[in-house]
Amino acid sequence: MKKRYLAPLVLSVLFFAACGGGEKKQDQQQTKSSQENAAADNSMVSPNAGNPPSKGEELMAQSDCKTCHKEEMKVVGPSLKDIAGKYPNTPANVDKLADKVIKGGSGNWGEVAMLPHPNVSKDDAKEMVKYILSLSGK
Numbered sequence: 001m002k003k004r005y006l007a008p009l010v011l012s013v014l015f016f017a018a019c020g021g022g023e024k025k026q027d028q029q030q031t032k033s034s035q036e037n038a039a040a041d042n043s044m045v046s047p048n049a050g051n052p053p054s055k056g057e058e059l060m061a062q063s064d065c066k067t068c069h070k071e072e073m074k075v076v077g078p079s080l081k082d083i084a085g086k087y088p089n090t091p092a093n094v095d096k097l098a099d100k101v102i103k104g105g106s107g108n109w110g111e112v113a114m115l116p117h118p119n120v121s122k123d124d125a126k127e128m129v130k131y132i133l134s135l136s137g138k
Helices: 002-020 022-038 055-062 080-086 091-103 122-137
Strands: none
Touching: 055 122, 080 122, 091 122
16 A cells, blocks of 8 residues: 555656756756857957948948948959958049949949949948948958
């Protein structure tokens, strides 16, 4: 008769012991995870991430520029940093590249043509180009 009561009691104790130990282990895993997140690699985060975006950066974010251009990687067109490295930040280059944004063009970076953006005003195109050319110093 004692076996009838002893077996469920032993099984219950084992069940509660097995369930109760996981909570501390889960806390330890969460602590370890938060420590790993604190030491995360931020090398892919833009150096300008904490600063408010410039007018040119905002205009580019609202346009289709990011479809063909990334900051550090060639996609369809050259990377923004490659453009900034090729053209010094001068008023003549800002004006020339703003016209290229509006009218489109090809030949400077290969055979793929950049589509024209006639809906972009000259002033907005200049702001965008100023932002792009500012990336050479980063």
